Amino acid sequence: MNGQIFEGLSLTEIREINAEMSHYEDKTAVSIEALRIVQKHRRWVSDQCLVAVAELLEMSPAQLEAVATFYNLIYRQPVGKTVIHYCNSVSCWMLGSDQVRERLCRHLNVELGEMSADGEYTILPIVCLGACDHAPVAMVGDELRLDITEDAVNEILGR
Amino acid sequence: MIRIEIDGQLYDVQDGNNLLSACLSLGLDLPYFCWYPALGSAGACRQCAVIQYKDAEDQRGRLVMACMTPVADNMRISIAAEQARQFRSDNIELLMTNHPHDCPVCEEGGECHLQDMTVMTGHTFRRYRGLKRTHNNQNLGPFINHEMNRCIACYRCVRFYDDYAGGHDLQVFGMHNNVYFGRFEDGALESEFSGNLVEVCPTGVFTDKTFSAHYARKWDLQTAPSICAHCGLGCNTAPGERYGELRRVINRYHGEVNGYFLCDRGRFGYGFVNSPKRINKLRLNGQDITADAAESHFRQLLKAGKPAIGIGSPRASLEANFALRTLVGEENFFLGLDDTEHTLLNAIIELMRNGGIHSPSLREVEQADAVLILGEDVTHSAPRLALSLRQAARNASFEMAYTLHISPWQDAAVRNLESQAQSPVFIAGICATRLDDVAASTYRGSPEDIARLGFAIAHCLDESAPAPAALGDAEQSLASTIADSLKQAKRPLIVSGTSCASLDVIQAAYNVVKALPSTDKQLTFTVPECNSLGLAIMGGTGLQQAFERIGSGLSDSVIILENDLYRRVPGQEVDMFLEIVRHVVVIDSLENKTTEQADLLLPAATFAESEGTWVNNEGRAQRYFPVYPATEPVRGSWQWLASVMDDARWRHHDDLTAACASAFPDLAAIIQAAPGADYTVKGSKIPRQPHRYSGRTAMHADIKVSEPGQPHDLETPFAFSMEGDTVQVPPAVLPVIWAPGWNSNQAINKFQQQTGGQLRGGDAGVRLIEASGTLPWFGDIPPSFKPEQGRWRIMPLPHIFGSEELSLQSPALAERLPAFCVLLNPLDAEILGAETGDQVEISSLLGISILKIPVQIELTLPRGLLGITAGLPAFQSMKTWSQVTLKKLNQEDRL
Amino acid sequence: MEIMDKPLTKNIRPDRVFATLADYESTGGYQGLRKAITELQPKDVQQWVKDAGLRGRGGAGFGTGLKWSLVPVDDLSQTRYLVANADEMEPGTFKDRMLLEQDPHQLIEGMIIAAYAIQAQRAYIFLRGEYHLAKQRLEQALLEARSKGYLGEHILNSAFSLEIVLHTSAGRYICGEETALLNALEGKRATPRAKPPFPLVSGLWGKPTVVNNVETLCNVPHILHYGIEWYQGLARGVDKGTKLFGASGRVKHPGLWELPMGTPIREIIEQHAGGMRDGYKLRGFLPGGASTDFLLPEHLDTLMDYEAVAKAGSRMGTGVIIVLDDKTCPVKMVLNLEQFFAQESCGWCTPCRDGLPWTVSLLKDIIAGKGRIEDLDTLAGLTRMLGPGNTFCALAPGAMEPLQSALKYFREDFERYIAMEQVQ
Numbered sequence A: 001m002n003g004q005i006f007e008g009l010s011l012t013e014i015r016e017i018n019a020e021m022s023h024y025e026d027k028t029a030v031s032i033e034a035l036r037i038v039q040k041h042r043r044w045v046s047d048q049c050l051v052a053v054a055e056l057l058e059m060s061p062a063q064l065e066a067v068a069t070f071y072n073l074i075y076r077q078p079v080g081k082t083v084i085h086y087c088n089s090v091s092c093w094m095l096g097s098d099q100v101r102e103r104l105c106r107h108l109n110v111e112l113g114e115m116s117a118d119g120e121y122t123i124l125p126i127v128c129l130g131a132c133d134h135a136p137v138a139m140v141g142d143e144l145r146l147d148i149t150e151d152a153v154n155e156i157l158g159r
Numbered sequence B: 001m002i003r004i005e006i007d008g009q010l011y012d013v014q015d016g017n018n019l020l021s022a023c024l025s026l027g028l029d030l031p032y033f034c035w036y037p038a039l040g041s042a043g044a045c046r047q048c049a050v051i052q053y054k055d056a057e058d059q060r061g062r063l064v065m066a067c068m069t070p071v072a073d074n075m076r077i078s079i080a081a082e083q084a085r086q087f088r089s090d091n092i093e094l095l096m097t098n099h100p101h102d103c104p105v106c107e108e109g110g111e112c113h114l115q116d117m118t119v120m121t122g123h124t125f126r127r128y129r130g131l132k133r134t135h136n137n138q139n140l141g142p143f144i145n146h147e148m149n150r151c152i153a154c155y156r157c158v159r160f161y162d163d164y165a166g167g168h169d170l171q172v173f174g175m176h177n178n179v180y181f182g183r184f185e186d187g188a189l190e191s192e193f194s195g196n197l198v199e200v201c202p203t204g205v206f207t208d209k210t211f212s213a214h215y216a217r218k219w220d221l222q223t224a225p226s227i228c229a230h231c232g233l234g235c236n237t238a239p240g241e242r243y244g245e246l247r248r249v250i251n252r253y254h255g256e257v258n259g260y261f262l263c264d265r266g267r268f269g270y271g272f273v274n275s276p277k278r279i280n281k282l283r284l285n286g287q288d289i290t291a292d293a294a295e296s297h298f299r300q301l302l303k304a305g306k307p308a309i310g311i312g313s314p315r316a317s318l319e320a321n322f323a324l325r326t327l328v329g330e331e332n333f334f335l336g337l338d339d340t341e342h343t344l345l346n347a348i349i350e351l352m353r354n355g356g357i358h359s360p361s362l363r364e365v366e367q368a369d370a371v372l373i374l375g376e377d378v379t380h381s382a383p384r385l386a387l388s389l390r391q392a393a394r395n396a397s398f399e400m401a402y403t404l405h406i407s408p409w410q411d412a413a414v415r416n417l418e419s420q421a422q423s424p425v426f427i428a429g430i431c432a433t434r435l436d437d438v439a440a441s442t443y444r445g446s447p448e449d450i451a452r453l454g455f456a457i458a459h460c461l462d463e464s465a466p467a468p469a470a471l472g473d474a475e476q477s478l479a480s481t482i483a484d485s486l487k488q489a490k491r492p493l494i495v496s497g498t499s500c501a502s503l504d505v506i507q508a509a510y511n512v513v514k515a516l517p518s519t520d521k522q523l524t525f526t527v528p529e530c531n532s533l534g535l536a537i538m539g540g541t542g543l544q545q546a547f548e549r550i551g552s553g554l555s556d557s558v559i560i561l562e563n564d565l566y567r568r569v570p571g572q573e574v575d576m577f578l579e580i581v582r583h584v585v586v587i588d589s590l591e592n593k594t595t596e597q598a599d600l601l602l603p604a605a606t607f608a609e610s611e612g613t614w615v616n617n618e619g620r621a622q623r624y625f626p627v628y629p630a631t632e633p634v635r636g637s638w639q640w641l642a643s644v645m646d647d648a649r650w651r652h653h654d655d656l657t658a659a660c661a662s663a664f665p666d667l668a669a670i671i672q673a674a675p676g677a678d679y680t681v682k683g684s685k686i687p688r689q690p691h692r693y694s695g696r697t698a699m700h701a702d703i704k705v706s707e708p709g710q711p712h713d714l715e716t717p718f719a720f721s722m723e724g725d726t727v728q729v730p731p732a733v734l735p736v737i738w739a740p741g742w743n744s745n746q747a748i749n750k751f752q753q754q755t756g757g758q759l760r761g762g763d764a765g766v767r768l769i770e771a772s773g774t775l776p777w778f779g780d781i782p783p784s785f786k787p788e789q790g791r792w793r794i795m796p797l798p799h800i801f802g803s804e805e806l807s808l809q810s811p812a813l814a815e816r817l818p819a820f821c822v823l824l825n826p827l828d829a830e831i832l833g834a835e836t837g838d839q840v841e842i843s844s845l846l847g848i849s850i851l852k853i854p855v856q857i858e859l860t861l862p863r864g865l866l867g868i869t870a871g872l873p874a875f876q877s878m879k880t881w882s883q884v885t886l887k888k889l890n891q892e893d894r895l
Numbered sequence C: 001m002e003i004m005d006k007p008l009t010k011n012i013r014p015d016r017v018f019a020t021l022a023d024y025e026s027t028g029g030y031q032g033l034r035k036a037i038t039e040l041q042p043k044d045v046q047q048w049v050k051d052a053g054l055r056g057r058g059g060a061g062f063g064t065g066l067k068w069s070l071v072p073v074d075d076l077s078q079t080r081y082l083v084a085n086a087d088e089m090e091p092g093t094f095k096d097r098m099l100l101e102q103d104p105h106q107l108i109e110g111m112i113i114a115a116y117a118i119q120a121q122r123a124y125i126f127l128r129g130e131y132h133l134a135k136q137r138l139e140q141a142l143l144e145a146r147s148k149g150y151l152g153e154h155i156l157n158s159a160f161s162l163e164i165v166l167h168t169s170a171g172r173y174i175c176g177e178e179t180a181l182l183n184a185l186e187g188k189r190a191t192p193r194a195k196p197p198f199p200l201v202s203g204l205w206g207k208p209t210v211v212n213n214v215e216t217l218c219n220v221p222h223i224l225h226y227g228i229e230w231y232q233g234l235a236r237g238v239d240k241g242t243k244l245f246g247a248s249g250r251v252k253h254p255g256l257w258e259l260p261m262g263t264p265i266r267e268i269i270e271q272h273a274g275g276m277r278d279g280y281k282l283r284g285f286l287p288g289g290a291s292t293d294f295l296l297p298e299h300l301d302t303l304m305d306y307e308a309v310a311k312a313g314s315r316m317g318t319g320v321i322i323v324l325d326d327k328t329c330p331v332k333m334v335l336n337l338e339q340f341f342a343q344e345s346c347g348w349c350t351p352c353r354d355g356l357p358w359t360v361s362l363l364k365d366i367i368a369g370k371g372r373i374e375d376l377d378t379l380a381g382l383t384r385m386l387g388p389g390n391t392f393c394a395l396a397p398g399a400m401e402p403l404q405s406a407l408k409y410f411r412e413d414f415e416r417y418i419a420m421e422q423v424q
């Protein structure tokens, strides 16, 4: 990690957050982008980071937490290196998202939201990924996976 | 006024309002949660549903939220329509799905808005079979209890705490039905107004921790109208007693003064009344004596030898002060004030009387469209005023909303304009203040420099106003910016006060307001104590003269009324004075350094057990009444004094009030502050106990099985009883807010002319001084403050929880005391080689060590000043303006 | 000519990954913008779009030109904003993602024209956080547009300047609701705002703001380029232009197609989607996403037009159909939908926050054989309770649409579960 200032943020993070500020009317507006930036670098937002971001944006930690806990893509708990979001909305559900979830969880021996023992994966549900014509779908890290079959699960997990 | 039809009846209502507010103002019952008069509408709870019809023909109508619907001429609505009634009942059913139904063990029970509304909607049967979600609770500090499971997510708490009061540490987390209202982590709520959550929350999520520790039901509390004793603003309160103990203080609505809100000092500072430090015995030379013996000793002392002198008090009532003054004679009566404070208060009264500028109520403060604060950190010196100033800063956004056709009660929409439009608030203070977040700009300087800035602003506004010599460029340009901004205001307000202990600051404030072109301008001063202004209106001389009188040998005994002299002047001076005096009579309620030295000590009732009149900073006389009788031998101060008057001139308190009123022209109106003891409702006195007051027959069964008779109250219109009627009593003597179906404090709707407006029958109290005349410019402008090397000037800084004498003895506040330290500018600290947390030794210029204490570096404190918490006992030997030297202590010196 | 009847998707071709600037320009890209900026006044652009009859593709179908014309432009020094709503999160809807990923310039051009029409100085793309590919492509396209002078200071040497900021959301369906979206853009919790004031008057940071759906904006360049008459001629029904229609579920070829407004639903399901998979029968369908009422096979001949679908008892919504087959339990399908809505409720208003979880818990009880017959009345009561106008925003009423129609059309399925319990 780069030099830590704002007790818990790296210089890169601070630079990236500051760069966002010109796009908005005030610092508060950057809060979501800032949390995402931290998360990009660290996978999740720890209390310490949250406090640091709040300080940078001249918000109180509570104000930032109010925002952080509203949005589902901000992780306030550690997640694995790759987060697998399987879609559990209607079309995917019809075409077997429950089985996808079961398979993923069974393979990794985790419950939803847990980190796999090797720290590689966390499985979370997500709402409709906008690819219902290829249900069931999942997002593995940043990548959209379509038409997930039993084999696809093995392939995703590299087994 | 416009005309609307509700359930077939025609009503005239005020235009511009929302329908909910209009219905409530008409006295109709319409349930609601998220709406709150001071907070406007949110539309979140969906409880206030009514049917609105398009026109006279429309039979079906459509469901609308009354709080989000503007009233309009010829509008036709129905509250009673089945569809609306059903919706409201279903809505409550939904709200209650997660509610724990723990009313029997909930402190809110019996005065719960949720209970009231549930009953009102008729929802009685639970269909939901699912599990309830549960939450963890937080420790929110000594004032507030947290029980999140009771939450119905009306969002009032955060809307009050954040939006209205400017707090940052209470927020809503999560979403869907898992929203959580709390702090980022456990810890005391930071806002000085956190206590209002207790009343703002419609259920039992936020309750008064001091009350919860040993709670009683509203219907079991004995209550009388009271006035807050803890600063000069005179907020109206409703203290409650049970089993001989004061249990809590809640807000008592006053349309002009405190509105719906109190500060935390006012709400939680009451604990001193129950303190173990209470004086509840008579003492003569250290021995307990009877009341008769004390009286006769007192009488003898007054007769024998040289005339006794009396020392009054700014925390004692007008009546008690007046009684003392009469007892010892005008020439022997001294105001218990030190010279500086006395000079300041005199100057303030002179300005109020003859300066020709209106002294605003807090409601009027909220209407200001530009504010200049000179030398005050109001959050600490007059806390409730800070809340009002925060609202004044919003006026520009209300104006902008008006042009965009956004109704003022559309709360979020108006707040969304705040980034574009803020009414300017300028703050010149000693260091950073708690209101700086709404300030357009701030200035930090010594009292002289604050005064100079003020004089410069006045000069910018009006060339004929004297200008300070050799003003710095930065100050000059700031002065002209502020002047320009104030000049444009329609209702500018200047706030100053006694915190800086500087006459220059007060005079500068007057010059500014005098120079302003507006005809609708206002000037308000904060004063330190609940009756500072009243005492000063009486006139007289201060403590130094009292000391001189004793020193001269013309008098040798003193009667000290509710005044710890050690808080006012340096200890050595008091020591010397008390040394010389032969007889010291002290009347007070709490042990302190002065009472320790009393020869004759008479236990005085507190505000909770006695009656009297105080004058607040606005010049409003307000009466407070005993909530419960003082326990023998404690008496009201005035009663001790009256009991030793030879001719028994004042048999009753009303006589004393009348005598006081006729003795001082400025006080003539105080008899109108509240009805006298002869006031009755249908022949009965006003009951202090609600009709459902329980347990009276058995309350004292552990002492005596038969029910004791209720004590008689001959001094006030109240009875210590539940018999009698409170219907239609004037606001000044309205003990408790209660209406059929409305058990919570929100019954206040039924007592107001308009929701959030004046009380029916007029708001309590009487303004004593109306502006007239004009005064010449003040021209005595001090030179700029120049720090002297190696010397620091003592600068007492008020603190909401540390500075006021009585509340300091309340256990809840003790937990919120400021850190015990002195403040220092970073450059000054560097010279000493000290960092925050290091110990320094404070010594007099003669080298006498005064105190060893940690320092705290304060970026915004000017150089050469040493900030101390005003009123903390440890600092009592340090006098404002005096100079000291500082030395950093090494480890070994500390030991 | 293919280009002329599929303006929105003409650049989307199986033979290439996505349309670059050059691809886009080669089929008339940025000509609409050129015309608007060099030949037309902002008011004229509004009028063109109004006359063309473009209605919002975000679900509500509000006239786009009319919306623009309501923005106060008297004080030109005042800041105004345009926001492209690219938050697509309605279950069963997958139309905007394709437009964003495959032809990002189309949206950008539409945004610039729209911004010109309302004289906005800054525009935001509010992009769903999960759309990573769209984000990359939009970023690249924005750079290209800027370097070609379509975006930035003095666009095409005119007096008009515009900055487009790409904002990626951190999740939550409610962010798609336009006022909640504004709060999200301001870095706040995305609870909706009360209307009035409408965003057109007081939106982002209190300034006049127009929010338009991605597909809506993508229509705009073509209206300007090819003209009103051409645009009106595209449709088969009352409403104008083309629309992205799609189908998912157990159909042979789930997918997305650009078709004339007013295309019969039967044609979409039976021809374009190839009908039901073998062994499955059509039981019903949600015509325009998760928050529309079920329709039955008997409604197949309904035209995909706002009024026509409404008359059949549903809404066109996003125009992307979710098909219910005869082997999928409608009660479980409704449970899945209600779980989604309950989870995505912002928590602001009572009926939605507390009514949806109750709905879910009742449906779960019923499916678990613990239901009671009066639960159906309770559910029906909830659909009324959470109906339009009763809640703070349209999320909860949307959530009630599939439930109320399921109770109407599939009541026996509910009753069967409940009867199951009686038997036990």
Ligand SMILES: Cc1cc2nc3c(=O)[nH]c(=O)nc-3n(C[C@H](O)[C@H](O)[C@H](O)COP(=O)(O)O)c2cc1C
Residues within 6 Å of the ligand: C055, C056, C057, C058, C059, C060, C061, C062, C064, C085, C086, C087, C088, C089, C090, C173, C174, C175, C176, C177, C178, C179, C211, C212, C213, C214, C216, C217, C393, C394, C395
């Ligand atoms: C709960 C909810 C979610 C919505 N989500 C979206 C969305 O993801 N994308 C969208 O364009 N409109 C969405 N809308 C509609 C928008 O509020 C708004 O009407 C639309 O963006 C306006 O654009 P248009 O006029 O171009 O259709 C949603 C509405 C609601 C009530």
Ligand code: SF4
Residues within 6 Å of the ligand: C174, C191, C192, C344, C345, C346, C347, C348, C349, C350, C352, C353, C391, C392, C393, C394, C395, C396, C397
């Ligand atoms: S209907 Fe109410 S709770 Fe639901 S999303 Fe809208 S505002 Fe939020």
Ligand code: FES
Residues within 6 Å of the ligand: B020, B031, B032, B033, B034, B035, B042, B043, B044, B045, B046, B047, B048, B049, B065, B066, B067, B068
């Ligand atoms: S009081 Fe009207 S919606 Fe809450």
